[in-house]
Amino acid sequence: MARVPYLRREDADEANKPLYDRLEAERKVPTANIFLALAGAPEQLDGFLTYANSLRAADLSPKLRELAILTVGYATRSAYEVAHHQSHGLKAGLTEEQLAAVADFESSELFDAMEKAVMRLAKESTLHVDVSEDTWRAAAEHLTDRQMVELSLSIAWYNSGVRIMGLLNIDLEDNYPNPFQNS
Secondary structure, three states: OOOOOOOOHHHOOHHHHHHHHHHHHHOOOOOOHHHHHHOOOHHHHHHHHHHHHHHHOOOOOHHHHHHHHHHHHHHHOOHHHHHHHHHHHHHOOOOHHHHHHHHHHHHOOOOOHHHHHHHHHHHHHHHHOOOOHHHHHHHHOOOOHHHHHHHHHHHHHHHHHHHHHHHHOOOOOOOOOOOOOOO
16 A cells, blocks of 8 residues: 555645646556656656656657666566556567566567667666666667666666656556566
8 A cells, every 4th residue: 555645636735737648648648657656756756757848858769768678677676666667668660578577678589789788788777876887888889878867767766767666655556467476
């Protein structure tokens, strides 16, 4: 059970109703629990959405971004992150087989060198914060400096997200299967 209440539109005062309009326009409906929990700090939620949207509008390939996000989710065992980003991964061009292989990407033949380099960077940064020069260079061989900055921001952003979800004990919605249920 979440440590803070999930605040729905009917719980908001009139000044915060436009935030729910924004959530419904920009995100999946029904509104995800993470956003309902963050609605307890409306100004921060507004900034949270703006920053997340800027990452989605980046030059970095959506497929690489989703591989990095899913890798962060698996590295932290965040069922919420993995469950929510599987559909994003499919929309970005990942196959069902690739989604199933993200947790063991190193030994999978379903990912090319660039994808593995991005996932390795995400995993190493998530687990150790600092990344080795070799890990950085392997990804940078395939991406521009701008894309490397965008990738770094995405990895760091979703690391903050999984930590927020963990701190607030955000519940995975019933319509999402728990990817760690049988592991």
